[in-house]
Amino acid sequence: MPLPRAFYLRPPRVVARALLGCVLVSRKGRTLTSGRIVETEAYLGPEDAASHAAFRPGSHALFYGDGGVAYVFLNYGMHHCLNAITGPSGRPGCVLIRALEPLDGRATMARRRGVAATAPRLASGPGNLTRALGLSLRDNGADLTRGSLTIEPPPGRTTFRIAAGPRIGITRDVARPLRFWIAAHPAVSRRG
DNA sequence: TAGCTGATTGACT
DNA sequence: GTCAATCAGCTAA
Numbered sequence: 101m102p103l104p105r106a107f108y109l110r111p112p113r114v115v116a117r118a119l120l121g122c123v124l125v126s127r128k129g130r131t132l133t134s135g136r137i138v139e140t141e142a143y144l145g146p147e148d149a150a151s152h153a154a155f156r157p158g159s160h161a162l163f164y165g166d167g168g169v170a171y172v173f174l175n176y177g178m179h180h181c182l183n184a185i186t187g188p189s190g191r192p193g194c195v196l197i198r199a200l201e202p203l204d205g206r207a208t209m210a211r212r213r214g215v216a217a218t219a220p221r222l223a224s225g226p227g228n229l230t231r232a233l234g235l236s237l238r239d240n241g242a243d244l245t246r247g248s249l250t251i252e253p254p255p256g257r258t259t260f261r262i263a264a265g266p267r268i269g270i271t272r273d274v275a276r277p278l279r280f281w282i283a284a285h286p287a288v289s290r291r292g
Numbered sequence: 293t294a295g296c297t298g299a300t301t302g303a304c305t
Numbered sequence: 306g307t308c309a310a311t312c313a314g315c316t317a318a
Contacts, residue, residue: 177311
């Protein structure tokens, strides 16, 4: 069972931490790929200058709607990034999913990435992650509580330490400590 | 219509 | 550490 809508109807900071350890599942045709979320970043509403809710029109309808919806965008002309919209309608915010530890479909991810299945960090980094799962702008607006792109609760008991720090790669509001990752996890993207 | 910017990556020096 | 690849959607004209 995917995480319920209510999971997402909370502030981005809370959802970002809660998503660590959860499993992102992508179904494309008969192919299933999944991975454990090990790294996220929170983006707030217009008060957060780095958030697309603040300066990226076109994403407004998604940001201001109910949470639990995928927001996929293209940047630098070649990389897709996957976000989960958070908060109830009228409370914009989202969580950028930056890195996964591959679970099901490792071979498929490796093929999509064009690397060996044994390669480390198959889905580490927002661009790599979306490529490994076969995501594109067509997945923008997808409902994360049902359908082909969902997020499941952590399987079994999982304990880990959550580390926090400044977000990576942004040019506005650089200092806010809104990046969260599983401490010492090998699949966390290295930059920063 | 042209020009600019960006929540990146990988290849190269 | 530097740099090119490449595009959606803005802005200026």
